[in-house]
Amino acid sequence: MIARFRVTLAVMFVLALPLGAAAQDLIVVKKAFELPSYQTVTGATIKNVRIGWEAVGTLNADKSNAILITHFFSGTSHASGKYAPGDPAPGYWDAIIGPGRAIDTDKYYVLSSDTLVNLNAKDPNVITTGPASIDPDTGKPYGMRFPVVSIRDFINVQRALVDSLGIKRLKAVVGASMGALQAYEWAASHPDMVERVIAVIGSPAADPFLIGWLDLWGEPIRLDPKWNNGDYYEKEPPIAGLTAALKLVTLHANHWDWASATQQGWAEPGKDPALSFGNKFKIQATLDAAAAMRAKVADANHFLYLAKASQLASADPSQIKAPTLVLYSPTDLVFYGPLVEEAAKRIANAERATVIGPNGHLNGVLAISQAADRISGFLAR
């Protein structure tokens, strides 16, 4: 009921906008989906599961035009549009989702949900259930007592959301990075529900090298004494460890080409890094600033659970029957091109294309518009 009122408000905002670029911003509304109880793949029970979701476009009468977008590690359900006209930026894939765009919201009902253990637990626009949530049995945050969840658990909760909307089949599942892990898992585990897959900068399963990196990404959190084995919700959170973890993710997802083009030199003129540890190089300052901003809305335990869920990703490509479009970045340092290609060859009906740019893994988000025709053509076939 509240959600509907907010939709109406949002539409009014759009209508009230002057004509021009800003008028093209689609306004989306965040809604909550609730499950009184969810049993994980390994048998643990989580009560009062809530995840956020949003949708653009209109679900048609026979509910056959839904496309599900699954988000990346540090992402949220906010794939396109804005929550309010004044938002500084639209959702991360706004370049390909919208009226007349590659994933055409004039044709498709495009929905997207926050995962379980979403990283950005403190973002007011994120609704998720994880270690920062209150355990109804104790009245206190779970901390590390929250059960381990996997990509398959993310899919199971999304499946319940899709069911609740009366949608029996998805026109496509589309996701980047950890979103690709989910898209592949959807297709492998629900072959009769998923008509097409678009997997961007990701593999069906986490390879051992990635499993190692995911572990190391989380190490700074565990080393921060404020982490306190995950019990910090009534004290100061481990911001220093979380910030260091986010720096690792930020650098790993990018590339030499970006750094060489934009990050040469010192952080501050006159402060020669040769003179002291406090005098930094530009890239150090860039990473510090980016990670500090991200840490404000992120939760350290959620980071660790999300890394674990990603390590556990293990969709079997030979179980994927849906036609699949694999878009990958040849300079990706998170999901290695040759491994992505190898997995794609094990899918019965997969085609591949590259996304090129200076940002390595992030090309799949920042440079996705170059794949727009490929995506729209694939969906139209």
Next chain:
Amino acid sequence: MIARFRVTLAVMFVLALPLGAAAQDLIVVKKAFELPSYQTVTGATIKNVRIGWEAVGTLNADKSNAILITHFFSGTSHASGKYAPGDPAPGYWDAIIGPGRAIDTDKYYVLSSDTLVNLNAKDPNVITTGPASIDPDTGKPYGMRFPVVSIRDFINVQRALVDSLGIKRLKAVVGASMGALQAYEWAASHPDMVERVIAVIGSPAADPFLIGWLDLWGEPIRLDPKWNNGDYYEKEPPIAGLTAALKLVTLHANHWDWASATQQGWAEPGKDPALSFGNKFKIQATLDAAAAMRAKVADANHFLYLAKASQLASADPSQIKAPTLVLYSPTDLVFYGPLVEEAAKRIANAERATVIGPNGHLNGVLAISQAADRISGFLAR
């Protein structure tokens, strides 16, 4: 005097060995080189500088057959041979250094020294000066009061060692990774002293992406409360932080190909990683074990100083006049192939070849034997 006695002893050991494979191990002796005072590039003074060095082969009468080997980040002067016949393994480049090998110790006098701030400060075979050393002015370890040093400072101390041996020109400077940073710096700063350069898996300068990674490698140390801003020498050292830092280096220097071939699956049968954070994947256990072993002889502050020195590497390839052989790994994740190639093109007289294998950056150490003919041919010309 002591050194000479030990040489004699070592030779006796060799002579006492039965004939066979082990008899081919060259025995080397670690010696100390001392400078009463060294002034760093930025003007700081370090008293009582001591570094370790070792040599194989015989310096000829006119002292014209010396080759200097410069070591990598986690390495030492121990490039070839064994300290004692029972050593489990010879020096890291034993495959290419020795009698009749690519760097032929029947022809060349091959010397190698520990750098300043060498990582393995607790290794009984390492002699280095850095933050773990006693500051003669206070009688206590320097900690983070040790001055920042750079690759150029490493070269200046090596230069003093070479001078002390009466060597006026080096037949070649040869190094891998941080050793390549040093080899390039030698050639750029001492054009009249360096006849040839062999730079393996490295660039003349640290690029911004590498500078960022070097910073992040050290973050776990700074987050470990036992680090205590570098003052831990009278207490427990920050082993957890140091171990995490060494895990980052270990994984970063390797590659997906190695991990996919050797690190699939769980750490222990019956301990499913899906069930708890304590149940690990094989690669996690591998990294834990490797880093724990390395941490036993490493010093956390030395790690930070070595990372800083590497960040400061900035040899100008256009200043390098010596014929240069650039050996690089196309799958290197530390020194990016295209950047290595780009720098090589800026050297007046450089040729390039690749070192292939499953170990990414480490191909330059583990798979160096494939470049043996190329190296010997380059040196013979």
